[in-house]
Amino acid sequence: MKLINVIIKPFKLDDVREAISEIGVEGITVSEVKGFGRQKGHTELYRGAEYQVDFLPKVKLEIAVNDEIVERLVETITKAAYTGKIGDGKIFVYNLEQAVRIRTGEQDSEAL
Amino acid sequence: MKLINVIIKPFKLDDVREAISEIGVEGITVSEVKGFGRQKGHTELYRGAEYQVDFLPKVKLEIAVNDEIVERLVETITKAAYTGKIGDGKIFVYNLEQAVRIRTGEQDSEAL
Amino acid sequence: MKLINVIIKPFKLDDVREAISEIGVEGITVSEVKGFGRQKGHTELYRGAEYQVDFLPKVKLEIAVNDEIVERLVETITKAAYTGKIGDGKIFVYNLEQAVRIRTGEQDSEAL
Amino acid sequence: MEQNIFQLQYALDTFYFLICGALVMWMAAGFSMLEAGLVRAKNTTEILTKNVALYAIACIMYLVVGYDIMYGGGIFLDGIALDGASDAEALVGAVLAESAEAGFDGDAVYSNASDFFFQVVFVATAMSIVSGAVAERMRLWSFLAFAVVLTGFIYPMEGSWTWNGEAVFGLYTLGDLGFSDFAGSGIVHLAGASAALAGVLLLGARKGKYGVDGRVNAIPGANLPMATLGTFILWMGWFGFNGGSVLKLADINSANSVAMVFLNTNAAAAAGAISALVFAKILFKKADLTMTLNGALAGLVAITAEPSTPTPLQATVFGAIAGVIVVLSILAFDKVKIDDPVGAISVHGVVGLFGLMIVPITNPLTADGGASFSGQLIGAATIFVWVFGTSFAVWYVLKKVIGIRVTEEEEYEGVDISDCGMEAYPEFTRG
Amino acid sequence: MEQNIFQLQYALDTFYFLICGALVMWMAAGFSMLEAGLVRAKNTTEILTKNVALYAIACIMYLVVGYDIMYGGGIFLDGIALDGASDAEALVGAVLAESAEAGFDGDAVYSNASDFFFQVVFVATAMSIVSGAVAERMRLWSFLAFAVVLTGFIYPMEGSWTWNGEAVFGLYTLGDLGFSDFAGSGIVHLAGASAALAGVLLLGARKGKYGVDGRVNAIPGANLPMATLGTFILWMGWFGFNGGSVLKLADINSANSVAMVFLNTNAAAAAGAISALVFAKILFKKADLTMTLNGALAGLVAITAEPSTPTPLQATVFGAIAGVIVVLSILAFDKVKIDDPVGAISVHGVVGLFGLMIVPITNPLTADGGASFSGQLIGAATIFVWVFGTSFAVWYVLKKVIGIRVTEEEEYEGVDISDCGMEAYPEFTRG
Amino acid sequence: MEQNIFQLQYALDTFYFLICGALVMWMAAGFSMLEAGLVRAKNTTEILTKNVALYAIACIMYLVVGYDIMYGGGIFLDGIALDGASDAEALVGAVLAESAEAGFDGDAVYSNASDFFFQVVFVATAMSIVSGAVAERMRLWSFLAFAVVLTGFIYPMEGSWTWNGEAVFGLYTLGDLGFSDFAGSGIVHLAGASAALAGVLLLGARKGKYGVDGRVNAIPGANLPMATLGTFILWMGWFGFNGGSVLKLADINSANSVAMVFLNTNAAAAAGAISALVFAKILFKKADLTMTLNGALAGLVAITAEPSTPTPLQATVFGAIAGVIVVLSILAFDKVKIDDPVGAISVHGVVGLFGLMIVPITNPLTADGGASFSGQLIGAATIFVWVFGTSFAVWYVLKKVIGIRVTEEEEYEGVDISDCGMEAYPEFTRG
Ligand SMILES: Nc1ncnc2c1ncn2[C@@H]1O[C@H](COP(=O)(O)OP(=O)(O)O)[C@@H](O)[C@H]1O
Ligand SMILES: Nc1ncnc2c1ncn2[C@@H]1O[C@H](COP(=O)(O)OP(=O)(O)O)[C@@H](O)[C@H]1O
């Protein structure tokens, strides 16, 4: 199994979710993150003092899947999250050694 | 060493923390996440317009431990986080190659 | 490639960011987490009832990099995040199998 | 020309009632903000809905039957406009005759409509007290059903025995027994708290409030600036609550009395806030804002039974004592596991009783009025027995018939979703 | 000595205007909180800025030219202090002569400055209605430019035809046709809503409000306690809005009228809140707080056209009907994709019209005043055509010249950053 | 019958004082909300606690000794009720005699209690100014200790020299030198700002406010709707602050004066808001809400020294200038690293001085009163030297004895935890 870690722009979340559920992935864990990278932030102003807000709100998806569908999943996500503008985000793939579904105790593939 | 990644229902956090500290795990990193899976969300209503809130608040635990206690830990967590209702969550296990305690520079097992 | 996962004290975020960008790392993903460990929390009081707030606000950094610079990066972070007080945090290193830049489809090293 | 003087007096006294009434109406906002600030985010929309609805219900029910039960005048206030006169002209004549009879220094003559307006907002205050005590676990619609009964029947009955001087079920007349409650420490505040206590006893504590080991768990309010704002609003509104209760402004004596009431009301509130702050600091080693707010309210409730006769120094002392009482009372209720999220029963009930009992100190029983300790006790007992008893019965029936408590899941999820389907701060908290 | 009675009458009526005016000024805070509570966090600083600025602009523009257009008296209110008299002494003499002529029971004689103060806050109210309807997508500076025109010209023109009884472009006089609008259901509320509608039509809906499939998406407000506070503030301020519109307090008849107005205003608001709450519950199965708040406001708007003649029962019924109308109207506007984030067009426009149309029921046309259905229709039409037409023209020019809508990115990021560079809740939300 | 006219006049003037006083009391809520909105979330509970406590302390200290120091009348206000008369009857007689002597058009005769009530809220205002300037880093209890001294001694001394016309340490009498401060631009606002400045200088800037490279870092306020609400509350309360300072309502001249004060106060605030908004836009390219709010307050402070003599146009111009001054002043203080989180020193101090200096323009020195530039300068200097000097001494002693600043860790963690043990928004921020 693999764990796919995806960083995308927040407003792309729904598109990505739909896309990957279409190819049969049922579960995702999502969290709000701040991103630093090539894309630059904006400046704010408060009582005459300017300041740079250089983190950017991003959304991180963690998806555990079986090896065979990784490739398609990566493609699908790349399409769904794509805007072409800087800051679109990344996909990271790790190896997942074990998975357990707490409710049933099922292991690995059954747990996903 | 392994990294145990656990997704549970928020109100189970304290139970799980106690359970795992009992078996000698001292450190955890916790974050609030949103989960999508088999469990379905609820609908809200605003000025006549209904809308589906389909993410569910979950809590994610990251626990770095030595290989030998992984098995017991997984069992303990499974018990502590169990309600039997859909949405109880998952346990994911990865390989952890290196760990450092910033304060002391200690490495690996000593760092945990 | 490796994924470096770092837990630090929130007010150290800027120092760490500067330090690692100096050694040429361009991207980071940051999230707010709560930490449990040796460092103890504080107690709050509400209408006569005391309660222990035992999680501590921490910041988590995820940094994907090429193998060759991992060592220097770990050193740099250890220095930048160091206060010597308990609770300084941890650095965890995993293996990263694949990386994709969504905008360009670039793979692995090019994607970082 | 003398007539015109009476006309001016009438107009000034009517205006005084209306402005004081508007200030008391403003207290509805104060209770809403106080309660919204002291509950958790997930129960905020619902407590707001309760507060808006209960104020509205109080206004309608009192208009429909409540005022009639308490003071007569017919349901739907029919004829409040002309008061039996054939037309506006005739009404002016009738009023002027009344004024002449009363005499310039006599009882106030003022518009009936302004009297209703000033009275109706008191009913709402009594009901507002209840919503805070039962917050975070009581069902919205059961609560509103109760509000209908309290504002339409329970309170008006009790009001008729006290402020309207009718005999209690024809048995005894409180006034004759030396009972006096200037602006309603008992008639409004103790009454509201009695109804709240009955509800809380049948409702039980919020899940997780009391640990098995008997320890009290903190359930912090979500928005303390709101709670502070609410307290300031109540403090301001109280000037109308007590100031208007002099019932006349437009002669030197009355004006002096109204001014003393403003002064003493403010002094008691200030003293209550400080003493609660300091006392809590001694007990907890911290400056507890919520206790300080309760202390200010306690000072206000304590002085309400008689704000016109104390000296400023006495008012200050009374307020300071109230500030200590309220802190102790809140801790005591937690000890016996009576869960009152905002401290309403302590502030309005315990301190309301205290307020009644100190009246004889500054306004002892004499030929022309005043209060005796026995009279105050009997009055307090009458109010408590009636309001607690009838309220308990109504809550009980509601509990059996439609239920008064939300389910455990609903309570965990928050009543905002289950009752209102709407979050109060959708972007600030994680669903 | 009679003179002194007139002096007291003058002072009392002046004070009455000032206090009522202060209460109406307070409504500016109410609109601000209501709107700040019902928009998303990312658009909150900007809506607050709009509200503070529009109130300020209304005060200045009405002072500069508006009052002069509506009632005369010269630009910059020059000479409002002495009113043509050579000095204070002479002024007193002139006033006393005026009073003597008017007679004690005649029209009120009071300070011109207090009249301006009472009038100016009405202009601000009309403009406040607009800001809510165009929230979350209109550019700040285009909005403020419009505010200058509405408060300095559009409203004063319309006001001169109605409250100042001038002929509409010399063609017809509304008063003669049986038009009557006591406190401004039409002159203020319908007018504000007409300007808002024109703006919304040229502006379009917020991105994402209406799905392609024609479904309506919810865009929840960020802070419902704020919205509730705003409604309570408006409710309180309305006592000044309607109560002051009797225009005289200081005789028995007038005092009775003012008191009835307070009573009916409160009853209509309460009935509107309850009926909207219950009606929304029936439609949606949930207790919709925001609809309940709109219901209370609807009750207030409905009674504003004539709060002095209905019986309390009638006021209650009118308010209850308004509460139902506003819910239906809000749903209807969403159906036709007219996006009004706070429901301002429904509350002030649709219900404002309803308020005008029910006047003849309780105050039919007679020799000495009153209203006819036809007169009300003509009046409503006149107000709508004028305000909608001129506003549409102004919005249109603004759209062409500087643009009225923020860019899509700005809208997505939130106008707080693009217009104000400042977040309203920097620590509560994730930038 | 003439007596009854005097009675009515007495009652009306007393009521006028009480209502104005209640409006000024309301300003305490305004300062609380303004400051709570402009500090960071982690320091909110503590600033709220300070505001509630300082208001309470001001009320008590002024009651105990302050009023006696400023106007005499004995500590604890003993005998304020009867004012030396044997009983209520005798008091009425005494009052009527006083009225007859003063004459209908003469100085106002009204209840002493209402005078105290109106005066006491001014003390609280002065103290409220301080809390904002020292926010986010000063220890709670040291602050409250200072509040005791300022409200019980420093302010009353200064007040006795100005509004009570006593010679400054028997040396010179400000009134004779052509000093005039109608409602307290100097006596209240400059005084409060002087005390604040002394505190800030000894306290130092918030950690992180000024970068090593001398750059100014933004520390955004956590809740701008709260700050906006606070400003509206202050704006409303100011009608009582200035309007009540005419000190008489109940004759034609006085009523006209009160009305002009309301009109000018509102105009100055509106002009200040607009000019600050526009000026900030020019400087920063953004519509800065917080500067706009400060601008409105600056307009109010500027007109406070003399709101009755300017024409509406003059009031507008004065307010507009004040709006520009306040923006420049805030930037200037940051340049010299004087850290004032809410801009209190600029709004109340710098603009307060400006307000004093423009009095001679509309109210020049004449036989019967008025102000001269020299007189205003001497007055301002007297107030500043006395209040700054004594405050500096008190702050200094506190600093040495118990310390006035929290530790660096406490400041980083937020003073809510260290001083109050309680978060203001436990669910919205990540403690
Ligand atoms: N080396 C990295 N490690 C972890 N996260 C990264 C890394 N590089 C980029 N990211 C994440 O991806 C987001 C987008 O990257 P960025 O360089 O801004 O644009 P792009 O995706 O077009 O290259 C960043 O905001 C950050 O959250
Ligand atoms: N494939 C997956 N990858 C990552 N997280 C998952 C995956 N499947 C489920 N989850 C997480 O586990 C939570 C519970 O899963 P769910 O399918 O709802 O119920 P159950 O745990 O009973 O199977 C989800 O809310 C989500 O956060």
Ligand SMILES: Nc1ncnc2c1ncn2[C@@H]1O[C@H](COP(=O)(O)OP(=O)(O)O)[C@@H](O)[C@H]1O
């Ligand atoms: N075994 C672990 N797994 C995951 N996170 C850990 C672990 N141990 C510690 N942490 C994280 O590191 C933070 C600091 O650890 P702590 O033991 O408090 O101090 P120190 O870093 O000095 O050892 C904790 O708050 C927690 O977030």
